Amino acid sequence: MKNRLRVLRAEAGLSQGDLAGLLGVSRQTINAVETDKYDPSLPLAMRLSKIFGVPIDVIFLDDWIPPELPNG
Amino acid sequence: MADPGIRRRLVRAAIGAVVGLALGFGAGEIGLFDWLSAMPGEDIGSTAVAGVLLLLGLFAVIAASSSALYRRMAENYREGDPLDGSVLRYLRTSGVVMLLAAVLLLAPPLAVRYGLTGDAAIAVAAGMAALLAFQVWLNLRVMRTSDELSRAAMAEASVASFWLLQLGLFGWAVLAKLGLAANVSLWTLMTLSTVIYLIVSIVAAIRRGMFA
Numbered sequence: 190m191k192n193r194l195r196v197l198r199a200e201a202g203l204s205q206g207d208l209a210g211l212l213g214v215s216r217q218t219i220n221a222v223e224t225d226k227y228d229p230s231l232p233l234a235m236r237l238s239k240i241f242g243v244p245i246d247v248i249f250l251d252d253w254i255p256p257e258l259p260n261g
Numbered sequence: 262m263a264d265p266g267i268r269r270r271l272v273r274a275a276i277g278a279v280v281g282l283a284l285g286f287g288a289g290e291i292g293l294f295d296w297l298s299a300m301p302g303e304d305i306g307s308t309a310v311a312g313v314l315l316l317l318g319l320f321a322v323i324a325a326s327s328s329a330l331y332r333r334m335a336e337n338y339r340e341g342d343p344l345d346g347s348v349l350r351y352l353r354t355s356g357v358v359m360l361l362a363a364v365l366l367l368a369p370p371l372a373v374r375y376g377l378t379g380d381a382a383i384a385v386a387a388g389m390a391a392l393l394a395f396q397v398w399l400n401l402r403v404m405r406t407s408d409e410l411s412r413a414a415m416a417e418a419s420v421a422s423f424w425l426l427q428l429g430l431f432g433w434a435v436l437a438k439l440g441l442a443a444n445v446s447l448w449t450l451m452t453l454s455t456v457i458y459l460i461v462s463i464v465a466a467i468r469r470g471m472f473a
Contacts, residue, residue: 204341205339205341206339206340206341206342206343207341209342209343210343213408214408214409214410215342215343215348215408215410215411216339216341216342216343217337217410217470217471217472217473218408218409218410220470220473221410221469221470221471221473224470224473226468226469226470227410227413227469227470229409230409233409
């Protein structure tokens with residue numbers, strides 16, 4: 190899934206290794222998310238959202254438009 | 262001027278080639294190849310796989326013996342990568358798992374080669390069962406302490422190799438049933454399944470960027 194993790198991390202002045210250390214994952218995990226090779230689990234996505242203080246959909250970009258609800 | 266990373270890799274490849282040549286020459290001199298050629302093909306195959314696992318395991322255990330050594334030896338290490346005691350312990354345990362896998366692959370052909378039959382074979386089997394139980398326990402520990410990217414790559418490799426092996430086994434079994442292919446021994450199948458799992462694991466790890 191496309192994401193803005195690299196931009197947010199750079200704005201926060203963190204290296205991939207720094208962010209990995211904060212989250213308790215390997216630097217390769219952060220790199221894989223940033224390069225769109227791996228979609229993180231929901232708990233990891235939530236932790237990323239808490240670290241950067243932004244909602245998950247500001248980090249991960251999804252262009253899916255939901256259909257209208259039957260009662261909507 | 263070549264990229265320093267590429268230059269370093271080329272230098273290491275050249276050193277590896279010279280060391281490999283010397284080791285190969287030495288192995289020939291002490292009669293290792295004559296010793297190997299007296300074994301059945303399937304045993305040569307499993308011994309070769311065990312050799313690869315032995316080298317990978319030794320590399321992992323030595324590299325992860327200290328953070329300074331790991332920084333120098335690990336190709337994918339970048340300054341600032343998390344490298345505390347628990348990371349090094351995880352890497353060492355992974356290395357020990359590979360070393361034990363090598364021993365488990367080597368033991369049965371060697372036992373046959375050295376004529377350990379009857380009661381001696383029972384003792385070898387009992388020893389292997391204990392070693393296998395220990396290896397499975399360590400493997401589970403590695404799985405539990407891995408981060409989610411490694412766990413995802415392991416799960417992917419397991420699923421892909423299961424389907425590949427199931428498909429291959431079915432195809433081979435059909436051909437053998439129809440008399441179009443030879444029957445193969447369980448040891449050959451086990452060696453093939455190990456090789457396929459190793460290849461699929463490496464491909465899964467590369468696809469997920471684990472060597473980056």
